[in-house]
Amino acid sequence: EDQVTQSPEALRLQEGESSSLNCSYTVSGLRGLFWYRQDPGKGPEFLFTLYSAGEEKEKERLKATLTKKESFLHITAPKPEDSATYLCAVQAQNAGGTSYGKLTFGQGTILTVHP
Amino acid sequence: GAVVSQHPSRVICKSGTSVKIECRSLDFQATTMFWYRQFPKQSLMLMATSNEGSKATYEQGVEKDKFLINHASLTLSTLTVTSAHPEDSSFYICSAGLLRETQYFGPGTRLLVL
DSSP, X not given: OOEEEEEOSEEEEETTXXXXXXXXXXXXXXXXXXXXXXXXXXXXXXXXXXXXTTOEXXXXXXXXXXXXXXXXXXXXXXXXXXXXXXXXXXXXXXXXXXXXXXEEEOOOEEEXXXX | OOOEEEEOSEEXXXXXXXXXXXXXXXXXXXXXEEEEEEOTTOOEEXXXXXXXXXXXXXXXTOOTTTEEEEEEETTEEEEEEOSOOGGGOEEEEEEEXXXXXXXXXXXXXXXXXX
């Protein structure tokens, strides 16, 4: 069974204090690893898709990296508007039939950035 | 691009009534749509996967007669909560995606059953 574990559960940073969020996963052949941002009372907002170990993607202050066992979301010089819950999800390579396209989510990391 | 809408955003109903939630992909055709449920301070729980023109596939423990899903076109899926009870109160979120590609999520529907 595919599993995703995110750490820490919650992270408090001062504005400008860089840090990283971790997503450890086990999956029967990785098709893709996804990062989403979710604000309270809203649906998740897509950030990145990573497909293979060694891949990196960046968007503004965010950078996502991938290894064979985990992914990191690096936040550089965060601002208060980066406060949100960050969700990691995996999609299996051999997902077929009823599992086609299914995402398995971690519990999320609640990020709070203080001014 | 890749915008998914949901309607309504919030609904309050009496116990025993049925509620329909619509999910639309506005600028792309979605082969597959997914329905999730999210409890406070918890992650998303997949309820079912729907493919256009075929029956939905439900996750273990999700009652298919309770949560009716219809995927009539490549841009519209509906979730009907039948005979809703207070325990069905939750945040329901849909997502839409192309084959094996990124899922884009709707803004969610807050259901409160009195």
